[in-house]
Amino acid sequence: MAQTLVTEPFPISRIANRYLIFDVNIISHIRREHNICGVLIGTIPNLSQQNVFLGIPMQLMPEETRLLVEHGHAYIVEDADAHKTGFMEMSREDRLAFLRQMDKQGVEMALDAKRRAADKQEKVLKEKGLERKIQEKNLRRTDITPNPATGETSVGPSDEKSLSDSMPPSPTVGSARGQKVAPYFITPTTSHPPLPTPPLSPAAELPKVPHTYPLFRHLQSKGYFSTPGLRFGCHYTAYPGDPLRFHSHFLATGLDWDEEFELLDIVGGGRLGTGVKKAYLIGGEDPEAKASGKEDGSDPVRAFSIEWAGL
Structure with a gap:
C-alpha cells in the first residue's frame, strides 16, 4: 500500500485537555518519522464490547505533543471552536458535493470488495483442481453481461432514464461482472474535508508538561x-x-x-x-x-x- 504524503505542520486536536489525532496517515507518519507511538483509545465499530484491540483516535501524551510542536511538526487546534466555525461557514453546495463524494467512494469500495472475494474464490477452486467450475461461472457471467461486439443492443441514456423513472430506486449498483452489490456507507474519520484545515496560529500556547x-x-x-x-x-x-x-x-x-x-x-x-x-x-x-x-x-x-x- 502506497504511503500517503503528510504535510507538516499538521493539526493536533485538543478536546477536554486531551491531545488527539484522528487521521490514520498522520498516525503512521509520526510513528515512522518522529518515533511517536501514542495510545489508541477508539472503539472498533464491529468489536465494540472489547478493549483489547482499539482504533482511532490516538491520544498523545502532553510530552509527545510538546515535542512535535516545539520542532515545528504540528500545531494545536481547539477542536470545538474549529468545528463550530467550519460548519457555520460551510455552504449547501459544499455539503452536497461532499455527500456525493462519499456515495461514490462507497460504490467503489463495494465493487472492489466484491471483486476481491470473487478472485479469492477462484484461487481456492484452482487449488482444489476445480477449473471446470470456474469456466462454468465465467460462462454464466458472459451470458449475464451484455457484449457490444456480438451485436446485442445496449441500453442508451434515454432508455436508462425512462427505466429508472418507471422503477423505484434501488440501493444496489451493478458490478463489472453483471452482479449487483450494495454500496458501502462511508463514515469519515476526519472532518478535513469537508471542513478546511484549521490555520496555524503563531500565538498558540504550548502544551503544559x-x-x-x-x-x-x-x-x-x-x-x-x-x-x-x-x-x-x-x-x-x-x-x-x-x-x-x-x-x-x-x-x-x-x-x-x-x-x-x-x-x-x-x-x-x-x-x-x-x-x-x-x-x-x-x-x-x-x-x-x-x-x-x-x-x-x-x-x-x-x-x-x-x-x-x-x-
Missing part, C-alpha cells in the same frame, strides 16, 4: 521510542526501536535536579528492571548546564542506568 519532560526529550533525541510506563511503575518505557519490533530496554523515571529520593526506591527500581529484563534509568536536567547549553548546543540532561546484581 510535567517535570519529566526533559528526560523524555533526551530519550527522543537519542532515537528511543517512549511509551507510558504505568505498567512498570515508572514514567516512561524506552524502546531502542519500534515497540512492534523490539523489547524495551529501560524503565525511565524523571527527577528534578535537586529532588531528593529514597535509596530504597533505587534498589526497588533496579530489582524490578532486572526482573523484567530491563535496566532502571533515572535522569534529570541540570539548570546550570541548560543555561550554558543554549550557547554551545550541549544536552543538559544527565541519565544513569541501574541494574540489580544480586550475588
Whole structure:
C-alpha cells in the first residue's frame, strides 16, 4: 500500500485537555518519522464490547505533543471552536458535493470488495483442481453481461432514464461482472474535508508538561521510542526501536535536579528492571548546564542506568 504524503505542520486536536489525532496517515507518519507511538483509545465499530484491540483516535501524551510542536511538526487546534466555525461557514453546495463524494467512494469500495472475494474464490477452486467450475461461472457471467461486439443492443441514456423513472430506486449498483452489490456507507474519520484545515496560529500556547519532560526529550533525541510506563511503575518505557519490533530496554523515571529520593526506591527500581529484563534509568536536567547549553548546543540532561546484581 502506497504511503500517503503528510504535510507538516499538521493539526493536533485538543478536546477536554486531551491531545488527539484522528487521521490514520498522520498516525503512521509520526510513528515512522518522529518515533511517536501514542495510545489508541477508539472503539472498533464491529468489536465494540472489547478493549483489547482499539482504533482511532490516538491520544498523545502532553510530552509527545510538546515535542512535535516545539520542532515545528504540528500545531494545536481547539477542536470545538474549529468545528463550530467550519460548519457555520460551510455552504449547501459544499455539503452536497461532499455527500456525493462519499456515495461514490462507497460504490467503489463495494465493487472492489466484491471483486476481491470473487478472485479469492477462484484461487481456492484452482487449488482444489476445480477449473471446470470456474469456466462454468465465467460462462454464466458472459451470458449475464451484455457484449457490444456480438451485436446485442445496449441500453442508451434515454432508455436508462425512462427505466429508472418507471422503477423505484434501488440501493444496489451493478458490478463489472453483471452482479449487483450494495454500496458501502462511508463514515469519515476526519472532518478535513469537508471542513478546511484549521490555520496555524503563531500565538498558540504550548502544551503544559510535567517535570519529566526533559528526560523524555533526551530519550527522543537519542532515537528511543517512549511509551507510558504505568505498567512498570515508572514514567516512561524506552524502546531502542519500534515497540512492534523490539523489547524495551529501560524503565525511565524523571527527577528534578535537586529532588531528593529514597535509596530504597533505587534498589526497588533496579530489582524490578532486572526482573523484567530491563535496566532502571533515572535522569534529570541540570539548570546550570541548560543555561550554558543554549550557547554551545550541549544536552543538559544527565541519565544513569541501574541494574540489580544480586550475588
